Amino acid sequence: MSATVLVTGYGGFLGRAICRELIRSGYRVRGLARGQYREMQALGVECMQASATDLQACEAACRGVDGVIHTAALAGVWGPAKPYEQINVEATDHLLNSCKKFDIGAFVFTSSPSVTFDGTAQSNIDERVVYPQKWLCHYPRTKAIAEQHVLAANQPNLATCSLRPHLIWGVGDPHLIPRVIEKCRSGKLRRVGDGRNLIDTVHVDHAAIAHRLALERMLDRDQKASGRAYFITDGQPVECWKWITTILESARILPPNKTISFRAAYRMGGALEVIYRLLRISMEPPMTRFVAAQLGVDHYFNINLAKERLGYSPIQNREERIAELR
Numbered sequence: 644m645s646a647t648v649l650v651t652g653y654g655g656f657l658g659r660a661i662c663r664e665l666i667r668s669g670y671r672v673r674g675l676a677r678g679q680y681r682e683m684q685a686l687g688v689e690c691m692q693a694s695a696t697d698l699q700a701c702e703a704a705c706r707g708v709d710g711v712i713h714t715a716a717l718a719g720v721w722g723p724a725k726p727y728e729q730i731n732v733e734a735t736d737h738l739l740n741s742c743k744k745f746d747i748g749a750f751v752f753t754s755s756p757s758v759t760f761d762g763t764a765q766s767n768i769d770e771r772v773v774y775p776q777k778w779l780c781h782y783p784r785t786k787a788i789a790e791q792h793v794l795a796a797n798q799p800n801l802a803t804c805s806l807r808p809h810l811i812w813g814v815g816d817p818h819l820i821p822r823v824i825e826k827c828r829s830g831k832l833r834r835v836g837d838g839r840n841l842i843d844t845v846h847v848d849h850a851a852i853a854h855r856l857a858l859e860r861m862l863d864r865d866q867k868a869s870g871r872a873y874f875i876t877d878g879q880p881v882e883c884w885k886w887i888t889t890i891l892e893s894a895r896i897l898p899p900n901k902t903i904s905f906r907a908a909y910r911m912g913g914a915l916e917v918i919y920r921l922l923r924i925s926m927e928p929p930m931t932r933f934v935a936a937q938l939g940v941d942h943y944f945n946i947n948l949a950k951e952r953l954g955y956s957p958i959q960n961r962e963e964r965i966a967e968l969r
């Protein structure tokens with residue numbers, strides 16, 4: 644009999660891809676999310692509508708499953724701390740406690756490379772890098788706390804691990820690609836620095852496969868694979884501005900030729916953050932320190948550990964996948 648897997652945030656871009664990958668691989672899938680997703684139900688997902696911030700909802704969703712993939716999160720670079728803490732940390736704790744209560748043996752957490760990012764360059768770093776002393780916004784800070792809780796929960800009866808997919812993209816992306824296009828169309832997009840800093844991305848299908856592979860290792864109680872975090876990318880770093888240009892060209896938009904130095908963008912972001920906080924402006928500033936750093940410095944990662952311990956291998960042709968965006 645195939646295993647039953649709970650996927651939180653199953654209606655999101657990554658969550659949908661994970662569900663499709665699991666169903667293709669013969670798993671039964673239960674989904675937990677705040678919204679209703681009838682198209683996922685049509686695919687065979689057992690859909691539950693509730694928030695993972697509700698402990699009783701987490702317990703109800705976890706009852707009778709063999710493993711959990713927790714991908715629900717509050718992402719973003721702006722906003723007060725409390726919502727990030729509730730959704731990213733408390734909900735993770737609820738799910739971990741539910742796993743212990745119902746003797747669920749496998750837990751895969753969707754984290755982010757930003758949990759290790761303090762604004763300085765990250766060039767081909769691996770999982771030995773330590774958490775920073777400071778973060779530039781609440782999203783990476785709270786994801787880092789949740790990730791540490793997940794890894795600390797690893798034990799013989801509950802195998803846990805954390806995946807760090809970076810800049811997930813693909814057809815149907817509602818976040819990364821539309822954000823770049825909107826900023827360009829509104830005249831707010833600038834090249835930060837020379838644009839030649841290297842960044843990593845990961846196609847949504849690669850990220851989904853990595854989650855399935857990690858789940859299988861956790862279900863097998865693989866002690867070499869559990870209790871660890873893994874960077875997940877396409878394995879092909881690209882120049883930041885070249886990647887942005889590719890996205891814009893796929894939408895038939897000319898990239899802007901305006902440039903700002905990294906130092907100026909970072910200072911501007913810091914100043915705008917102070918002003919927006921003082922004026923209690925809830926909308927995201929046009930520039931923040933985190934965004935400036937993501938656009939202006941290297942952030943690419945070594946994925947050898949994921950290859951060795953999870954069997955992960957991003958084999959799909961990037962150029963073919965880019966062509967699908969057009």
